[in-house]
Amino acid sequence: MKILLLEDDVASRAHVERLLRAAGHVVDGCASGPDAIFLATSQSYDVLVLDRMVPGVDGLATLKAVRAAGVRTAALFLTAMDDVDDRVEGLESGADDYLVKPFAGAELLARVAALGRRPPIAEETTRLVVADLQLDLLKRTVTRAGRRIELQQQEYKLLEYLARHAGEIVTRTMLLEQVWSFHFDPGTNLIESHMSRLRAKVDRGFDRELIHTVRGAGYRLDATA
Amino acid sequence: MRPPRALESGSFRFAILLAAVFALGAAALLTVVERSVGRYATEAAADGVTTEVAILSDEDRAAGRAATVQAIARRERASREHQLRYLLVDTRGRALAGGLPPGLARLGWRDVTLANPDRHESDDPRTVSLMALGTRLADGAILVVASDTVEIEELRGGLLRSTTAFGVGITVLVLVGGFTVGSIFLRRLERVNQSVERIMAGRFTERLPPIGMSPEFDHLSANLNRMLDRIEVLMDGLRQVSTDIAHDLRTPLTRLRQQLEDLKANAPGAAFETQVDGALAQTDRILTIFRALMRIGALEAGAGPRRLVAVDLSEMMERVHRAYLPVAEDGERRLIADIAPAVTVSGDAELLTQAVTNLVENALLHTPRGAEVVIGLARRGSGAAITVADDGLGVPEHERDKVLRRFYRLDSARASPGSGLGLALVAAVATLHQATLTLSDNRPGLRVELFIPARKPS
Numbered sequence: 001m002k003i004l005l006l007e008d009d010v011a012s013r014a015h016v017e018r019l020l021r022a023a024g025h026v027v028d029g030c031a032s033g034p035d036a037i038f039l040a041t042s043q044s045y046d047v048l049v050l051d052r053m054v055p056g057v058d059g060l061a062t063l064k065a066v067r068a069a070g071v072r073t074a075a076l077f078l079t080a081m082d083d084v085d086d087r088v089e090g091l092e093s094g095a096d097d098y099l100v101k102p103f104a105g106a107e108l109l110a111r112v113a114a115l116g117r118r119p120p121i122a123e124e125t126t127r128l129v130v131a132d133l134q135l136d137l138l139k140r141t142v143t144r145a146g147r148r149i150e151l152q153q154q155e156y157k158l159l160e161y162l163a164r165h166a167g168e169i170v171t172r173t174m175l176l177e178q179v180w181s182f183h184f185d186p187g188t189n190l191i192e193s194h195m196s197r198l199r200a201k202v203d204r205g206f207d208r209e210l211i212h213t214v215r216g217a218g219y220r221l222d223a224t225a
Numbered sequence: 226m227r228p229p230r231a232l233e234s235g236s237f238r239f240a241i242l243l244a245a246v247f248a249l250g251a252a253a254l255l256t257v258v259e260r261s262v263g264r265y266a267t268e269a270a271a272d273g274v275t276t277e278v279a280i281l282s283d284e285d286r287a288a289g290r291a292a293t294v295q296a297i298a299r300r301e302r303a304s305r306e307h308q309l310r311y312l313l314v315d316t317r318g319r320a321l322a323g324g325l326p327p328g329l330a331r332l333g334w335r336d337v338t339l340a341n342p343d344r345h346e347s348d349d350p351r352t353v354s355l356m357a358l359g360t361r362l363a364d365g366a367i368l369v370v371a372s373d374t375v376e377i378e379e380l381r382g383g384l385l386r387s388t389t390a391f392g393v394g395i396t397v398l399v400l401v402g403g404f405t406v407g408s409i410f411l412r413r414l415e416r417v418n419q420s421v422e423r424i425m426a427g428r429f430t431e432r433l434p435p436i437g438m439s440p441e442f443d444h445l446s447a448n449l450n451r452m453l454d455r456i457e458v459l460m461d462g463l464r465q466v467s468t469d470i471a472h473d474l475r476t477p478l479t480r481l482r483q484q485l486e487d488l489k490a491n492a493p494g495a496a497f498e499t500q501v502d503g504a505l506a507q508t509d510r511i512l513t514i515f516r517a518l519m520r521i522g523a524l525e526a527g528a529g530p531r532r533l534v535a536v537d538l539s540e541m542m543e544r545v546h547r548a549y550l551p552v553a554e555d556g557e558r559r560l561i562a563d564i565a566p567a568v569t570v571s572g573d574a575e576l577l578t579q580a581v582t583n584l585v586e587n588a589l590l591h592t593p594r595g596a597e598v599v600i601g602l603a604r605r606g607s608g609a610a611i612t613v614a615d616d617g618l619g620v621p622e623h624e625r626d627k628v629l630r631r632f633y634r635l636d637s638a639r640a641s642p643g644s645g646l647g648l649a650l651v652a653a654v655a656t657l658h659q660a661t662l663t664l665s666d667n668r669p670g671l672r673v674e675l676f677i678p679a680r681k682p683s
Contacts, residue, residue, distance in 0.1 A: 015483040020491060080475070102512055103477035104505075105486045154547050180548050184579045185513060187586050189649070193551035216502060 001046040001116040005029045006036040006062060007078070008054040012101075016049070016078075017222065019105045020112065033057025033065075040066045044074050046116040049108075052090065055218065060093050067094040074115040078103070087183065101202040106217030110169040114139035128163040133210055135163050144206060152177070155198045162211065162221035171218035195219060236410050240403015244396040251392030258386050267356070271334075274358045277309060277370040285362050290321070293368075297322040308376070310355065312369035318487040325357075330367040332359045337371070354378070359442045413437050417446060426659070427526070429457050458525050475515050480506045487498070512563070517646040521631065524576070524653040536574040539566050542602045545581050549589065559595040560585070563601040568609045572658050577677075580654040583647040584613040584673050590619030591635075592670070607679035614672040625664040651675070 007013040008031045020027045052059035076097045077090045087098045128135040132145045142149040157179045172191045176182040203209045212220045233259045280402045285293040297311045311323035314330040335357045357371035436442035489501040546562040553560035588598040601612040629652040632645040655662040660677040
């Protein structure tokens with residue numbers, strides 16, 4: 001993917017660039033709002049990664065200008081501020097996701113991947129299929145290898161999110177935000193508790209595991225080991 | 226807090242006291258004036274009677290009995306409205322002149338009451354009160370002169386009526402004045418009170434308006450403002466220090482974290498990677514604490530939640546319950562929900578969610594295995610009461626205030642994970658929502674209640 005990175009701190013920019021390149025992305029880094037506006041409106045990117053706090057034209061103003069120019073590229077805000085209002089304000093200005101600094105590299109990569117692969121228009125999918133696992137989104141039923149799997153509401157939501165991002169790494173924070181609407185980091189690892197129950201129902205008794213733990217990053221649902 | 230009404234105000238009470246003093250003064254004045262005027266009028270009447278007696282005695286001595294009888298008849302006719310009445314009785318008790326009944330022929334001063342001899346119309350008084358003086362003439366006959374005292378009584382009555390009217394009038398005036406002054410004073414105080422409430426809600430830069438009315442009150446509000454200045458400086462200092470520490474240390478920690486990540490990416494070797502992971506985990510822990518500190522600081526410095534929306538507490542609590550059910554199960558605790566449906570308050574949804582999860586996590590973490598944690602939501606009045614109660618070890622009464630402080634941890638909790646910031650954040654969220662946070666004994670265990678009063682969404 002081709003990614004535009006706006007970050008004024010040299011050390012941080014180098015770190016994020018290294019991170020994204022190591023994951024196979026092409027990165028254009030810049031240090032000021034006007035540069036970012038110029039690049040974002042003159043070239044085509046898959047994802048914009050913008051630091052909110054840059055001197056001069058800040059990330060918020062940059063994104064507003066880019067959106068005003070008609071560019072709909074998915075945008076992710078990086079910020080040291082983690083006030084609720086800051087996040088809401090960021091999302092209202094046209095950002096698609098929001099990540100509070102400092103963040104784990106895996107978190108950024110997972111979110112960038114999710115944003116870049118986002119379908120441009122909401123597709124009316126009624127069925128998700130991962131290997132022999134099938135989710136019927138209308139009936140909210142799950143079958144694996146033709147066998148019906150009974151899931152509780154939370155387990156279903158969790159599996160649906162994993163299935164929608166099949167093959168991608170989904171971090172704990174993303175799951176907390178998407179499945180439970182928790183926009184903060186709880187002290188206990190509640191995802192683990194839910195995940196072990198989901199695994200017991202989806203994977204136990206089948207020859208192949210579909211839910212994988214990615215160490216230091218999160219989880220991934222796919223057919224490959 | 227209910228604003229005081231004018232009738233309960235100090236100035237109105239003062240006015241009542243003042244009115245009572247006025248009424249008492251008016252009563253005393255009336256008594257004194259009435260007595261001295263009465264005495265004066267009585268003396269004047271007595272003087273008139275004495276003079277008449279002296280004149281008629283002289284007449285009798287000088288001009289003889291017949292002239293006296295004529296003089297009395299003449300005088301009785303001339304006396305206006307029979308203010309003076311006469312009687313002349315000879316030694317054998319026969320009435321020679323005058324309209325008074327002969328029975329009154331006694332010597333010396335007497336007060337007598339007679340049927341009104343001049344009563345012609347129904348509204349004339351039935352009786353007359355007289356002040357009579359009897360004298361023995363040279364030949365032994367008795368002369369009596371009596372003066373009507375009705376005028377004195379009328380004078381006294383008039384005095385009583387006007388003084389009473391004045392007393393009542395003054396009392397009413399004082400009460401109305403006191404009420405008015407009280408209302409004005411309260412209106413001015415109300416402005417000061419509203420200002421104080423805004424300051425307590427977080428607008429620390431606001432200052433009290435002058436109270437007015439008198440220099441003493443302005444001096445008071447000026448002094449209070451100086452106190453607020455001082456408090457603001459102190460609070461700023463405190464906040465500055467903790468936020469600065471958190472902020473300034475966060476930047477190098479962020480760099481440290483990034484370097485550790487780069488290190489891990491570049492250096493192969495499982496053992497090395499494990500150590501770097503350990504270092505990363507520690508860094509994350511420090512960063513989490515800083516984040517929580519800064520968040521609490523921001524909440525405490527904030528002027529109330531800026532995005533007040535209607536929050537469906539029932540849905541939120543159900544969500545938290547479902548999220549923590551497996552956690553409780555894995556930790557061998559029971560998590561029970563007793564959540565009333567469709568309870569809504571206006572507030573900050575995210576902060577309230579975090580406050581509740583903090584309480585639930587505390588309950589799950591700081592109770593022994595097998596404990597039962599009940600999370601409850603109930604409508605109370607126009608507000609909502611969120612409760613998280615466990616049957617664990619509880620918090621001793623003298624520690625209940627302290628556990629709300631940052632970094633304060635019970636000795637029994639030191640071994641378990643946590644930063645000592647969870648309840649401090651709950652307290653900050655409570656303050657922001659003008660909610661009351663109460664820790665009490667669940668017999669056994671701890672019961673935490675967060676009561677959120679109803680407010681209109683902005």
